Amino acid sequence: MDGSRLLGRLFGVRAEQVDPGADGPAEAPGMPGPAGVTVVGGGIAGMSAAVVLAERGVRVTVLEGAPRLGGRLSARPESLPDGTSQLVDHGFHAFFRQYYNWRAILRRIDPGLGFLRPVDGYPVLSADWPPEEFGRLPAAPPANLLALLARSPSLRLRDLRDIDRRAALPLLAYDPERTHRDHDGASARQLLDRLHLPDRARAMLFEVFAHSFFNHEADLSAAELIAAFHFYFLGNPEGLAFDAPDLDHDSAIWRPLAAHAERRGAVVHTGDPAVEVRPGWRVDTAAGRTHRSAFLVLAVDPPALRDLLAASPRLAAAAPVLAGQVAAAGVGPPYAVARFWFGGDVAPGRSVFSGVSRQPTLDSITLYHRLERGARRWADRVGGSVVELHAYACPDLPAPVLADRMRAELAALWPETAGLPVIDLRAETGARAPAFRPGTAAGRPGVRTDADRLYLAGDGIHTDLPSALMERAAATGITAANHVLRRLGAAAEPLRSVRPRGLLAGRRG
Numbered sequence: 001m002d003g004s005r006l007l008g009r010l011f012g013v014r015a016e017q018v019d020p021g022a023d024g025p026a027e028a029p030g031m032p033g034p035a036g037v038t039v040v041g042g043g044i045a046g047m048s049a050a051v052v053l054a055e056r057g058v059r060v061t062v063l064e065g066a067p068r069l070g071g072r073l074s075a076r077p078e079s080l081p082d083g084t085s086q087l088v089d090h091g092f093h094a095f096f097r098q099y100y101n102w103r104a105i106l107r108r109i110d111p112g113l114g115f116l117r118p119v120d121g122y123p124v125l126s127a128d129w130p131p132e133e134f135g136r137l138p139a140a141p142p143a144n145l146l147a148l149l150a151r152s153p154s155l156r157l158r159d160l161r162d163i164d165r166r167a168a169l170p171l172l173a174y175d176p177e178r179t180h181r182d183h184d185g186a187s188a189r190q191l192l193d194r195l196h197l198p199d200r201a202r203a204m205l206f207e208v209f210a211h212s213f214f215n216h217e218a219d220l221s222a223a224e225l226i227a228a229f230h231f232y233f234l235g236n237p238e239g240l241a242f243d244a245p246d247l248d249h250d251s252a253i254w255r256p257l258a259a260h261a262e263r264r265g266a267v268v269h270t271g272d273p274a275v276e277v278r279p280g281w282r283v284d285t286a287a288g289r290t291h292r293s294a295f296l297v298l299a300v301d302p303p304a305l306r307d308l309l310a311a312s313p314r315l316a317a318a319a320p321v322l323a324g325q326v327a328a329a330g331v332g333p334p335y336a337v338a339r340f341w342f343g344g345d346v347a348p349g350r351s352v353f354s355g356v357s358r359q360p361t362l363d364s365i366t367l368y369h370r371l372e373r374g375a376r377r378w379a380d381r382v383g384g385s386v387v388e389l390h391a392y393a394c395p396d397l398p399a400p401v402l403a404d405r406m407r408a409e410l411a412a413l414w415p416e417t418a419g420l421p422v423i424d425l426r427a428e429t430g431a432r433a434p435a436f437r438p439g440t441a442a443g444r445p446g447v448r449t450d451a452d453r454l455y456l457a458g459d460g461i462h463t464d465l466p467s468a469l470m471e472r473a474a475a476t477g478i479t480a481a482n483h484v485l486r487r488l489g490a491a492a493e494p495l496r497s498v499r500p501r502g503l504l505a506g507r508r509g
């Protein structure tokens, strides 16, 4: 065992199993007497619920409104001007190693997770300071924190003396209840202000992290930032390391996962959105179909949940608490993704993935041609590159405008890209992320609702299990399936968690 893991062990940082039961994919006994479940939404949350239920012999129907599964992780076919056809992801995704529950779902289609390849390094770039490397820290806390403090040029020993240690303590003492009770009233910006960090450390170590949660710092709850710091950095023995598929998301994940669920009896409908839900449960779709079931899981994105409730007065009357929560929860600001097919390459030493700090629009750069097979084949053939730029919380402007801005900001950081000819560009924006506004945690919708046999899942749905983004979507999806299984008298699917509380939170009870 290396030193950092030993330190991690001493501080009790290891994965914990939250629900009792066997580890790994459950080869559970079949359920007697099928009870139907309709799952609306075929992204990570909905498909995680559907896979678990179908494996237990529960009759499950997935209704996905888009032509393909995957939601914000989907991929769609695109034709380039040279006639090449490629499946283009909705955006690059980092599959962190502590995404235990999402990875457990993915193990159903690839037990060794061979399609995930390590993404080496995680530099943060800025126009004002040299890059800061996040990726090559020791994996386990507190060694990673100590190494970051010792190594980072953004924080010197004398800076540490100036940091407000009382303001910093909550970052090390995450507790699912106390953190939200004590810190949800403030914004992430106020929390960072209170730390009194040197400007460079704030920009390079914290702002870039806060930006990754699809919300502006001033509108993001400080409690959510503390929870994310715990989940990504201090609460897990894997560190900030992540992997990414070497194939597009449709080929690597969604087609195999749908086939896995269908082999176990699940029915998956795509391209037909739910338009109204009635208690009972009954779901009407745009194509005029009606699906009836004993249980309903709504696993749609936040604006879709808001719209579905608005279009379902009988559902809103049967679940008044839920209706109020969804109306108050809100939706995060727009994000932008621009994928450039360039007629030349960036400098050889550039990292596959880089975070960007303090640019007005650009938040990350991904070199798809050094990551994904389809993009690599194209780039090798034409001597080009496939570069994807993201803005995680941006102004509400047309996608081509945001793509132009991000490209100009890229050229300021990597001057060699300024002259690269653009062979093709796919630019899009979306506003489908959850909002985590200060003061809203207590009223956020959870997996259980005030309507009988109606459950929610998704990355905007509250859970005490430390998680975010893809992992929260999977964890809430499995939790929704577990509620159904318990009602049917079946054993729950095991859920795994990073350390549930912070290093300095003390033990409960």
Ligand SMILES: Cc1cc2nc3c(=O)[nH]c(=O)nc-3n(C[C@H](O)[C@H](O)[C@H](O)COP(=O)(O)OP(=O)(O)OC[C@H]3O[C@@H](n4cnc5c(N)ncnc54)[C@H](O)[C@@H]3O)c2cc1C
Pocket: 040, 041, 042, 043, 044, 045, 046, 063, 064, 065, 066, 069, 070, 071, 072, 073, 090, 091, 092, 093, 094, 095, 272, 273, 274, 275, 299, 300, 301, 304, 305, 308, 335, 336, 337, 390, 430, 432, 457, 458, 459, 460, 468, 469, 470, 471, 473
């Ligand atoms: C550009 C980008 C980059 C990202 N990078 C990362 C990353 O690096 N790491 C990470 O962990 N996360 C990342 N995320 C976040 C991640 O994609 C989401 O957290 C996750 O995909 C959410 O899954 P979900 O199932 O909750 O929601 P969604 O993926 O939004 O799925 C909801 C589904 O419901 C469907 N739907 C909506 N309305 C209806 C209806 N009426 N009827 C039927 N179906 C309906 C939608 O079409 C969709 O398929 C990124 C997101 C984006 C946009």
